[in-house]
Amino acid sequence: MPKLSRSDWYDLSRDTNWTFRYVAEEEVFPEELSGSHRVSSEAWTRWDEPYKISYREYVHNQVTKDTATYSLKNAISRSKLFDQLDPGWKSVILAHYGAITMPEYLAAIAEARMARFGRSAAWRNTATFGALDEMRHGQIQAFFPYGLLDKEPRADWALKAFHTNNWVVLAVRHLFDDMFVANDAVSIALQLTFTFETGFTNLQFLGMAADAMDVGDLEFGALISSIQTDEARHSQQGEPTIKVLIDNGHKEWGQFLIDQMFWRSWRAFAVLTGLSMDYYTPLESRRMSFKEFIEDWVVKQFAEQFRDFGLDYPWYWDQFIDELTWYHHAVHLGVWNYRPTLWWNPDAGVSADERQWLEEKYPGWNSTFGRNWDVIQDNLRSGNIAATFPQTLPITCNLCQIPIVRAAGVMVGALGSAAPLRHTHNGRTYLFCSEPCKWIFTQRPERFAGHKSLIDRFLAGDIAPPDLAGALAYMGLSEAEQGRDATDYAWAFGPAAE
Structure with missing residues (x-):
């Protein structure tokens, strides 16, 4: 019997739809889970994935x-x-495993939601592969750190992290619950696959794999490469989804969903990837700065898709571009200062040579952030290590859950008040780190208003005793697990910065 060519059977095999006789289509695809009722069922049949694969090919x-x-x-x-x-x-490895392993499992729930409630059979087929991908990503990123336990016991935070109330985990969990779990199929396609994966993580994994090979970490490099090739395929579900919305007169809704999650993704990306690229990666292995990476891969390439699909840049685009020069540097200062609250050892990354590199990549760094590190270095050299530790907890944003950092000085045009932004909803005052975070909250306050930030919990008496020691216990950090300077302050006793 002759073998059919792929083109003869592919569309039929992945595009099986039917007309429901015993239930209404609205019952099969409830709006709360599908999010697709703005567009007719007939229009959704024109959903067409750019990357096509059969089950046999996928398994192979x-x-x-x-x-x-x-x-x-x-x-x-x-x-x-x-x-x-x-x-x-x-x-870099410990922070990645703790922040990403469990979200990979959550992403499987998101893909499964599209596989069940996506209105196109082709979409459901693609999302089924995506769910299998994410299950694989969770499994492999749980197994690899397990092999490190005899060398680094904190590798168990790959599984432990999301079962704690660590402040980093609260921020990551808040983001991914919003994006993965508490979302409908259309919103997931635009926010997870189009915005987060196509715009950020797919690009990040390319860079991380290359950096890992440069550093000599063949194991992590191979792991990330195997994940990235999956991401490159299933991340494309967002493209046909936004096209269907725009073609049927719903550009504004698609734009809102993308604008909201682009900012949320940027906030998490700046903390996790910005610190890794500009401070934790060995100087000799840094291919480019975090700012250069975002400009080359996100601004120039991903942003091209805004124009390709007839979308506009997010309204806060100028603020996003401005933050490339300072935001993650400011966060890094706070993260290092609050190192006991982490499950990894943050690298200060400010030796004399590193400071020279930072000044070259970010003109003005020494006169702004460098002077803060000068004070820290003086305290370390004088033996006053206690002065480099926090005394209490910082104020956190009620949207992104990251400690509030606002530009109050002069750094490449960044001017403004350091005071948090405020908004009152149902008698409760909420604090925000930025105009976009406040905007996201006020657009759909019912989605976020019930959540308590770490500081809300502190003030409500959930953390006892109400001090830093109590907060560390609340976060699930034993003394042996608490972060410390990655080089035991060796950078502070080297040659002085010019």
């Missing part, structure tokens, strides 16, 4: 990737490779 590809990746891990596990890695890079 995944088996090949898993075989190669797990084989490499088994070989490397018998070596001393991890012990020889730069201390800052070890922090």
